[in-house]
Structure formats: C-alpha cells, structure tokens
Amino acid sequence: MLKNILIVDDEESICRSLGDILVDEGYEVSTANSGEEAIKILDEEPPGLVLLDIWLPGIDGMEVLKTAKSQHPKLPVVMMSGHGTIETAVKATKLGAFDFIEKPLSLEKVILTLKHALDMSRLEEENILLKQKVSREYELTGGSLPIMELKEMISIVAPTNAWILIMGENGTGKELVARAIHRQSKRADKPLVEVNCAAIPEELIESELFGHEKGAFTGATEKKRGKFDLAHEGTIFLDEVADMSLKAQAKILRILQEKKFERVGGNKVIQVDVRVLAATNKDLEKEMEEGRFRQDLFYRLNVIPLSVPPLRNRKEDIPLLVERFLNDYALKEGEPKKVLGEDAIALLMEHSWPGNVRELKNFIERLAILSTSNVISARDIPPLPKEGHKVEPFRDFGLDFAAGSFREAKMDFEKSYLAKKLREFEGNISKTAESIGLERSNLHKKIKAYGLESKGD
Template sequence: MQRTILIVDDEESICKSLGNILLDEGYDILAANSGEEALKLLDEELPSLVLLDIWLPGIDGMEVLKTAKNLYPKLPLVMMSGHGTIETAVKATKLGAFDFIEKPLSLEKIILTVRHALEMSRLEEENLLLRQKINQDYELTGTSPPIMELKEMISIVAPTNAWILIMGENGTGKELVARAIHRQSKRADKPMIEVNCAAIPEELIESELFGHEKGAFTGATEKKRGKFDLAHEGTIFLDEVADMSLKAQAKILRILQEKKFERVGGNKVIQVDVRVLAATNKDLEKEMEEGRFRQDLFYRLNVIPLMVPPLRSRKEDIPLLMERFLADFALKEGEPKKILGEDALAILMEHSWPGNVRELKNFIERLAIMTPSIVISAHDIPPLPKEGHKVEPFRDPVQDYVSGSFREAKMDFEKSYLAKKLREFEGNISKTAESIGLERSNLHKKIKAYGLESKGE
C-alpha cells in the first residue's frame, strides 16, 4: 500500500531534496513551508507520516505537533531541527513525537526512521483490527431480558477488581462471560490466563499453577513459570473449579489468601497480583454439603455471583445466534452465507437445546456443511429429540457388536468412544487427550486410523 508523507520545512531546498529521495523510495509526497499550511494539509488530506521542522515562521513545529496529536493521536510525527538540544528532544517526545532527527539530515537515517515509523503505525492498525475481531468473537449475542441483565451486570462489575463466580449449565457461555469481564476491566491490557481445573492431574497441580525450577523433579529439564506467575497483574480464570480435588482446592485457597507462592523446587517467595474469575456448572452449595467442595474456598471465590441463563430461558435470542453462527461459518470457510428458511427456523425454535449455545452452534455448522443449497429448509433438518433435557445414552457396545469378533467389537467401541469424546471437546485433540488419559500423539494416530475429525490444539 502506497503511503503519503508530509514534509514541513521553511527551507525550500530541504523539502525538495527530501521529497525526491522519498519519491524514489515509493512514497507520495506533500510539502508545506509553514505550520499554518501544514495544519491545513492535515485537514484536507491526512498523510501517513509527517516530517516536521521545529523552527518555522508563524506557528512553530512544537505547536503543530501538539495540535496534530490532539486531532490525530495515531499519526506519527518525526521532528527535525538544526538547533536541537536534549531538552527539546525530550519535550517533543513528551508531546507525542515518534522520533527526533538533528540537521544536517542523514538521508540514510531519514529513510530508516520513516520505514520504522510506518511499520509501527501498521502494527498498531493491525493490533486494533485484531482487538476488534477478538471483541466480536467473544461478544455475548442476544437482546432477551436475561442476557441484557447479564450484560448490564458485567458492565457494572468488570471495571472493579472484585472476584467473580460465574455459574451456569454446560454450553451456556461461561468462558465468554469471563472474557467479556476481562476485556472491560482495568486489566484488559494484561494477560488473561485460563486454568482448566478438571484437566490438571492432582500430582501436577503445583507445577501447573506455581511453576517449577530446573531439576525440581524427574523431567523438569528447565524452569517453568506457572499459571499464577503468567497472570501477574492480569486475570486468572479458574474454569470448572468444582472439579478439582480437595487437595488441589487447598493449594488454590492458600495462594488466593496469601497472594504469594514458591515454585516447586525453589525457595524464592514470588508475590502475585491477580484478579480471579471462577466458573462452574455444578451446584456448589450441594457440593459443600456432600463434602466435595471447601466452604472457605467457596466464600473466597463467591464475592460477586453471576448466573449465565440457559438457552431455553432466552429462546428469543435463538434467531440472532443462528444468524451469527451462519455468518461466522461462511467467513471461516470462505463460502457464501447460508440462509435459514422460516420453516426450518420454526422447527429449531421448538427444540429445548439441552446443550445450550454450544449445541446450537455445532448443529448450525453441521446444517451449513450438509445442506447443498443456499437456503436451509425444514427438509434439511434431521429429527431432533422430543425431550430436550434427556441426554442420549451412549450405546451398549456388547449389544451392538455381539455378532462380530472380540477384536472388531473392541475397535468399534474405541472408535465410537473417541468420536463421542471429540464431539464433547469440539474436536480439540489436546483437551480430549487430557480428559481420557491418553498421550496426545497416540490419540492423533487413532484419530487418523479411524478417519475421525479433529481441529488439533
């Protein structure tokens, strides 16, 4: 993409020589001999970068810099001066100048500085677009009263440092809520580290959470930073917190209380500043009554409770969600967006969606793949369970395969089991491997052998 550079200098020869060199480098050039003319050009035709002399007749370069940065904060300006001092350079930098170059000008340095400034500007633009995309990807979709109430609660609690317990059924979007809270918090520019509490083996919990020193145990070939260390000054998200063992809960509680820890095999005390978000699909009060969840940990985490509504309680959001999923799928696959017919929509609105938004998303993607025409009609929809709240039981492999050999029955069972687990973890190989206690490489071989679908990490 061709970039335009505005050269501002009262010496005609400098404007001309700089302009010719930058033209040879492939840039478009604008020139101004005064501060007033420069501001007029900025208003008429915003350039990609400004080379600005400090000593100008009328409005000087510092005033132009100040005005330009107020009007166009993202515009990079490089200051030039033949009477430069350290104080002048510091002042220009504080006012927002990208760099300061002394005269007589080194043409090599000018070209290098221009390239560097434009590259930084490009990266900032890409970063902004990426942030916007992330915000869209993790946006809570819906306008129903339950979801609007949840959005309002998020907007109230997110800017605080309060710890939040997010509750809701599987597939309702608890992770989306956590990410929305982090994005709207004062820690948004710091990391959000997710901990899948259900997936960490008890013997590795300390290493995963707190890290370890080299040689701390067999296999510890190098120092490793733990999740809490990585989340310093940011947010840590304890997903499926109720699935931790009591021993793991005790370790979590200790660091939450003391806000400090030592790496496994180390003796250095590390202070940590994290905001804690936790999520669960279980009734923690019932879990406490039955002795599976620590009461003191519950009260530590449950500063502000948020309940994510199930899809059946906000059915008016289903058309919006379907439209979103169809658009996302079309964008991801580079295909025309499918349209959901009124007859198909009427059928899908009747279903109770026990798997909530996750089930709906997977079903819509399946329809988009399997429907050859642009319009998805009622004829394209496979039969849906009448009683949405009942989970279809896993088939009995003994009854299904009694006619085959033991080896065939074992292979069929393994294929069905792995297919079910992959669906459960949305095709993620790493999460599936952790869940079933199989090495990732072994699982990958079996997936390939059985021709199953996955999406890698």
C-alpha cells in the same frame, strides 16, 4: 494511506528535492510551505506520516505538532530543524514526535527514520485490529433481557478487583463471561491465565499451579513457572472449579488466602497479586452438602455470583447467534456466507437446546458444511431430538456411512463412541482413558470439544 508522506517546510527547494527522493523510494508525497497549509491538509485528508520543520512562518512547527497529535494521536510526526537543541528535541518528543532530525538532512537517516516510523504505525494498527478481532470473537451475543442484565452486571463488577463466581450449565458461555470481565477490568493489559481444573491430575496440581524448580522430581528437566506466577498482576480463571478433588481444593485455598507460594522443590517465597474468576456448571451448595466441595473455598470464591442464562431462557437471541456462527464459519473456511430462512429460524427456536449455545454453534456449523444451498430452509434441517431423547448422531443429521464427508463421519463416530464409553465408566475420565488406550489429557480435550458430560477422576 500509510505510504503517503506530508513534507512541511518553508523552503521550496527542500520540499522538492526531498519529495523527489521519497517518490523514488516508493512513497506518495504531498507538501506544505506553512503551518496553516499543513493543518488544512491534516483536516482534509491525514497522511500516513508528517515530516515537519520546526521553524515556519506564522504557526510554527511545535504548534502544528500539537494540533496534529490532538486530532490524530496515532499519526507519526518526524521533526526537522537546522537550529536544533537538546531542549527542543526533548520538548518535541514530549509533545508526541516520533523522532527529531537535524539539518542538513542525511537522506539515509531520513529514509531509515521514516521506515521505522511507518513500521511502528503499521504494527500499532495491526495490534488494534487484532484486539478488535479477539474482542468480537469472545463477545457475548444477544439482546434478550437475561443477556442484557448479565452484560450490565459485567460492566458494574469488571472494573473492580472483586472475585467472581460464574455459574451456568454446560455450553452457556461461562468462559466468554470471564473474558469479558477481564477485558473490561483495570487488569486488561495484563495476562488472563486459564486453569482447567478438571484436566489437571491431582499429582501434578502443585506443579501446574505453583511451578517447579529444575530437578524437583523425575522429569523436571528445567524450571517452570506456574499458573499463578504467570497471572501475576492479571487475572486467573479457575474453570470447572467444582471438578477438583478435595486435596486439590485445599491447595488452591491456601494460595488464595496467603497470596504467596513456593515452587515445587524450591524454598523462595513468591508473592502474587491476582484477581480470581471461577466457573462451574454444578450446584455448589449441593456439592458442599454431599461433602465434595469445601465450604471455606466456596465462601472465598463467591464474593460476587454471576449466573449465565441457558439458551432456552433467551430464545430470542437465536437469530443473532445463528447469524454470527454462519458469518464466523464463512470467514474461517473462506467460503460464501450461508443464511437461514425465516422458516428454518422458527424451527430452531422451537427446540430446547439442552447443550445451550455450544450445541447450537455445532449444529449451525454442521448445517453450513452439509448444505448444498446458500439459503437453508426448514426442509434442509434434520429432525431435532426431543427433550430427554438421546439419538445416534448419524441418524440425527440424516447421515449414513456413505453420506457427507469422511471427516464428518469420523467426528460423529468418535463423539458417539466416547459418549458410550463415558457412560460405561459413569463419566470417570481416568478410567475411560485407560479403557480405550488414550492419554487422559487428550481425552479431556475431546470431551470439551464435543461438549460431553464427565465427572473428572
């Protein structure tokens, strides 16, 4: 309907001549000769844009504008008048008019104004749809009691400025919780900046968090804004906060306490206003007892603790999660959506899912790739590993080097290889990266993608 234009003018000749020109430009046109007729059309089938004369018999154009904007706030309305004044134009703009055109009409200006108004309307619509898509993508899926209690807590704490510590096992969805809090906060229209604390080398922590000036150190060829600077007036999410070294923790604590910093190589003090969300999969009380996490940082972050339940405690959510993952995969790949039979769902609900939602998502995506049928039954599901039993990925999913796609075989081998190397170096990312000849940042990305366990440096 965005290309349908309603012309409202009491002069039939203007409606007819202007309408003919707009039809030639590719628009659909409807007309009304009075305010009452225009309001009736708006009630029945709103157009994409309204060209509205101010001076009308009966209900005048200003009243029609008020009605149109109250019923359809996003509807662009362009006002026309042969007796326009600056005061009238300002009043119309305050009431929500997109623009004001004086008569006699310049057809070139009319067409240009309509194009701008419709482009703006289209961009607003695309923005709304994009936000809805992002919102759905990061939505917490489930109707179980633990997840409903978590959603209720989020709705209570999100509108405040309180700092929140999100705790939960790997793969439970701590990042989703952080994004849900930000979306429902008063800072939702400001940035959400994520800091993966485990991925930043200790020697670069200050540059990453606070930024640096040009020439501050070798390789600093231009000025760079840090994470805290980028998150000003918004939210900063400190993911894997327990994986930072004690030295890095001290630097984080300083800026959290003072709410100001200087860039590396600079002397200008920069004030910041950020809301802090932090997440960890570790027991911070145990980490403090063993001297790996600072008590003062813990008490600074732990204003409101939120616990994300593991999947084994919310198994009734598995059918909803499976439905969502299958739908997401079909949309991403442009393929027909596959479904799991009741026997297959029952089998999945018997499993403990130590890798939580992330493990389930990867498993469902793999089923969607490998299954030749659109309806997946229990007999199509490979043996699930028993709790505490480590298995090789190829055997687990009934694969061998001749089965499945090359991409799948390569991914399975890579995951198995990296897991073995991490065990060799007791989860130390730097030592593992050096051993296999891979950049530390690239290794960390792969570890996160595959849901592998690591201990940082």
